Amino acid sequence: xxxxxxxxxxxxxxxxxxxxxxxxxxxxxxxxxxxxxxxxxxxxxxxxxxxxxxxxxxxxxxxxxxxxxxxxxxxxxxxxxxxxxxxxxxxxxxxxxxxxxxxxxxxxx
Amino acid sequence: xxxxxxxxxxxxxxxxxxxxxxxxxxxxxxxxxxxxxxxxxxxxxxxxxxxxxxxxxxxxxxxxxxxxxxxxxxxxxxxxxxxxxxxxxxxxxxxxxxxxxxxxxxxxxxxxxxxxxxxxxxxxxxxxxxxxxxxxxxxxxxxxxxxxxxxxxxxxxxxxxxxxxxxxxxxxxxxxxxxxxxxxxxxxxxxxxxxxxxxxxxxxxxxxxxxxxxxxxxxxxxxxxxxxxxxxxxxxxxxxxxxxxxxxxxxxxxxxxxxxxxxxxxxxxxxxxxxxxxxxxxxxxxxxxxxxxxxxxxxxxxxxxxxxxxxxxxxxxxxxxxxxxxxxxxxxxxxxxxxxxxxxxxxxxxxxxxxxxxxxxxxxxxxxxxxxxxxxxxxxxxxxxxxxxxxxxxxxxxxxxxxxxxxxxxxxxxxxxxxxxxxxxxxxxxxxxxxxxxxxxxxxxxxxxxxxxxxxxxxxxxxxxxxxxxxxxxxxxxxxxxxx
Numbered sequence: 001x002x003x004x005x006x007x008x009x010x011x012x013x014x015x016x017x018x019x020x021x022x023x024x025x026x027x028x029x030x031x032x033x034x035x036x037x038x039x040x041x042x043x044x045x046x047x048x049x050x051x052x053x054x055x056x057x058x059x060x061x062x063x064x065x066x067x068x069x070x071x072x073x074x075x076x077x078x079x080x081x082x083x084x085x086x087x088x089x090x091x092x093x094x095x096x097x098x099x100x101x102x103x104x105x106x107x108x109x
Numbered sequence: 110x111x112x113x114x115x116x117x118x119x120x121x122x123x124x125x126x127x128x129x130x131x132x133x134x135x136x137x138x139x140x141x142x143x144x145x146x147x148x149x150x151x152x153x154x155x156x157x158x159x160x161x162x163x164x165x166x167x168x169x170x171x172x173x174x175x176x177x178x179x180x181x182x183x184x185x186x187x188x189x190x191x192x193x194x195x196x197x198x199x200x201x202x203x204x205x206x207x208x209x210x211x212x213x214x215x216x217x218x219x220x221x222x223x224x225x226x227x228x229x230x231x232x233x234x235x236x237x238x239x240x241x242x243x244x245x246x247x248x249x250x251x252x253x254x255x256x257x258x259x260x261x262x263x264x265x266x267x268x269x270x271x272x273x274x275x276x277x278x279x280x281x282x283x284x285x286x287x288x289x290x291x292x293x294x295x296x297x298x299x300x301x302x303x304x305x306x307x308x309x310x311x312x313x314x315x316x317x318x319x320x321x322x323x324x325x326x327x328x329x330x331x332x333x334x335x336x337x338x339x340x341x342x343x344x345x346x347x348x349x350x351x352x353x354x355x356x357x358x359x360x361x362x363x364x365x366x367x368x369x370x371x372x373x374x375x376x377x378x379x380x381x382x383x384x385x386x387x388x389x390x391x392x393x394x395x396x397x398x399x400x401x402x403x404x405x406x407x408x409x410x411x412x413x414x415x416x417x418x419x420x421x422x423x424x425x426x427x428x429x430x431x432x433x434x435x436x437x438x439x440x441x442x443x444x445x446x447x448x449x450x451x452x453x454x455x456x457x458x459x460x461x462x463x464x465x466x467x468x469x470x471x472x473x474x475x476x477x478x479x480x481x482x483x484x485x486x487x488x489x490x491x492x493x494x495x496x497x498x499x500x501x502x503x504x505x506x507x508x509x510x511x512x513x514x515x516x517x518x519x520x521x522x523x524x525x526x527x528x529x530x531x532x533x534x535x536x537x538x539x540x541x542x543x544x545x546x547x548x549x550x551x552x553x554x555x556x557x558x559x560x561x562x563x564x565x566x567x568x569x570x571x572x573x574x575x576x577x578x579x580x581x582x583x584x585x586x587x588x589x590x591x592x593x
Contacts, residue, residue: 022392029446055391055523059446062495083535090523091450091469092491092504 003031010041011107017049020057028057032064038071044106048079053087065096074098078106172196176308180315187222189319190285193312194225197275197287200308201301205229205269205290207237215282215320229290236265237288241274248276248283252302254295271296275305279313338395339364345405351375351383354585355458357553361561361579363524370397371522371576374405376412378425381459384412387470387580388451389522396447403442404449407435428453428466429507432493436468436505440497448494452520458584462511468493471523474541476549478515483546485538486510514586517549517556524575530567540567553583 001024002017014031018024037043061075068075077099080088088094100106179192194208206227214222226234243261244251251274256262262272269290277284287309291297342364350358362371370390378384386408390400411426411434418424426434431453439449450470456463465473469492472485491504512518519541528536541560548559557579564577 055389055448056446059391059448062448063446065495066497090471091448091495092489093495095489095491095504096495 001027003027005031007040011044012037012040012042013044013046015046015049019052019054020050020060021052021054022056025054025056025060029060029063032060038067038073040073042074042076042109043068044103045075045077046079046103047077047081047084050081050084053084058087058091058093061093061097074109076100076106076109078103172200172304172308173311176311180312183315183319185221186218186316186319189312189315190222190225193287193308194227197289197305197308198227200304201273201289201297202291203227203289204292205233207234207288207290208285209288210285211283215279215284218316218320218323224285233267233269236262236267237290240265241288247286248278250275250302250306252297252299254297257294268292270294273297273302273305275302275309277309277313277316279317284313284316334395338398342398342401345372345374345402347373347375351377353383353458355381356383356456356585357581357583359553359557359581361557361577363573363577365393365524365573365575365577370401371524371578372401372404373520373578373580374408376409378412378455379414380421381457382425383456383458384408384425385454385456385520385580385582386451387520387522387578388449389470389524389576389578390449391447393576396444400439400443400447400449403439404435404451407438408453411435425455427507428455428464429502429505432466432468432490432505433502436493436496436501439494443494448492450492450523454518454520456582461513461584462509464507464509466490466505466507468505469495471521471526472538474519474521474538474545476515476517476519476545477513478517478549479513483542483549485542512584514584516584517545517553518582518584519545519556519560520580520582522576522578524573524577525564525579527575528564528568528577529571529574530569531571536564536567553581556583557581 001020002015004015004017006013006015014028016028020028031037032043065075075097077088077097078101080099080101085094085099088097088099098109100109173196176192176196180189183189183192190208190210194206197203198206206225207229208225210222210224229237240256240259240262244259251272253259253262253272254270256265256267256270256272267290270293271291273289275287275289277287287305289297289305346362350360352358358375360373362373364371370393371388372390373385373387375386376384386404388401388404390397390404411431414424415426416424432451435451443449448469450468452465452467452470452473454463454465465486467473467486467488467490469490472487474483474485476483486508488506488508489504490506491501496504521541526536526538526541530536540563544560544563545556548556551559560579560581
């Protein structure tokens with residue numbers, strides 16, 4: 001699992017590459033837990049290369065959801081593979097989180 | 110003694126003798142040297158001073174012996190550091206000493222270890238520390254026999270002229286450095302260093318042995334705890350499945366590790382109704398088992414009859430109400446990154462229907478006998494512990510369904526559909542559906558076995574990553590109760 005952060009003016013894009021499981025969840029959590037992440041208006045998560053997400057991986061996003069909402073930082077997922085989207089959908093997260101097909105839509109969201 | 114010693118020397122008295130005589134004399138020499146050792150050990154203090162040639166060796170042996178014996182009894186690294194400092198001071202006849210521990214402590218070492226000192230005033234220590242900082246000798250052996258001329262120590266207000274630094278280096282960890290000091294110059298030679306190295310490596314070995322013991326005790330304790338948790342988890346899974354002539358139930362559960370997060374439970378409700386709960390706690394191990402026990406408690410507590418209910422059907426919470434209440438109850442005890450997926454079914458086999466609410470759990474697989482069709486129930490519903498306020502209610506709903514005899518319901522956890530086979534491929538919902546299409550006409554037990562056989566064929570030779578739970582419920586035409 002690799003997490004690459006790409007900051008621009010008011011948006012931070014996180015590119016996820018690999019399998020997000022219990023061991024790699026710590027890596028992502030460290031990234032999302034940084035205090036200055038709340039200075040951005042939007043955090044876009046590029047899931048193009050995210051091949052698998054476990055419950056521990058979902059737990060990372062869930063645990064920061066409230067914090068992002070309170071700080072009015074938009075969390076938007078894009079380029080999600082169908083298999084990964086299914087995991088979000090079964091858990092009901094598609095109703096809570098913004099998941100869009102493309103980066104253009106994520107930027108516009 | 111000096112005469113006997115000379116027998117070893119080539120070209121000495123023994124060299125001119127014949128081989129047979131040499132052997133005899135060598136034997137004598139060996140015997141004599143044993144005697145010499147005995148003599149060394151039994152020698153009283155003043156004699157050692159009288160013969161300084163043997164005193165360092167005597168001290169070396171005695172120190173090593175003491176170190177070894179004490180260290181074997183030592184119960185902490187701290188105790189070993191203390192003994193090492195004392196033994197080193199005694200062996201080298203040092204006037205001052207400091208055992209400086211490295212900042213990063215190895216795993217398994219107790220947190221109460223501290224630096225050790227011998228006859229060092231705080232200001233002397235500060236001066237020494239400052240001088241060493243410039244010298245930068247961390248991790249290397251080092252002797253300075255004339256500190257008065259050393260630019261880093263020339264201004265230091267310390268009464269010492271000689272310094273030896275000895276790192277305590279294990280194969281993987283650097284434990285610290287032992288500094289010994291003497292007041293007179295030329296205080297240490299390479300012979301001293303050799304002896305001190307032996308002491309240091311003995312101490313490092315003992316510290317590492319001690320850590321191995323501590324780690325193995327911890328592992329044993331963890332294993333013990335896992336065993337208990339596993340027993341608790343096992344006792345939470347119902348052993349006797351409900352039986353009735355209106356349905357058949359068959360169940361399977363397999364934990365990936367000692368303790369997993371899958372659970373299921375049944376409860377008979379009055380009015381020929383059966384509540385079936387399945388769930389999966391995120392995470393594994395003792396914490397997951399603990400939350401699973403909580404969920405079971407919540408299930409039994411909430412599924413109590415409400416005597417104030419206005420009509421018969423309100424006496425027990427409907428599934429969506431149950432999930433909302435469970436979500437509230439879990440809010441206070443679930444860590445922020447944990448959640449639970451669950452589905453509650455209330456089967457009314459008098460009315461021939463069931464009601465269920467899916468809280469983020471896997472979709473229910475269903476065989477409809479009259480339409481001869483297999484499908485997944487498609488319904489939205491959020492997992493428990495994700496939203497921790499009243500708005501959860503909006504994210505869960507009930508679904509009703511009338512069943513017919515011959516219908517089959519397959520309830521499972523993600524450990525089944527996410528099981529991995531060759532090239533990390535997942536078993537998947539599609540393959541599970543195909544299996545039910547092929548075996549729906551069998552008994553509940555046979556359907557379960559058919560699915561498991563296919564799953565095991567798919568995952569054969571690959572490790573089980575997640576708990577697997579599978580429940581098969583087959584609805585039947587009511588059979589008359591056989592007369593006894």
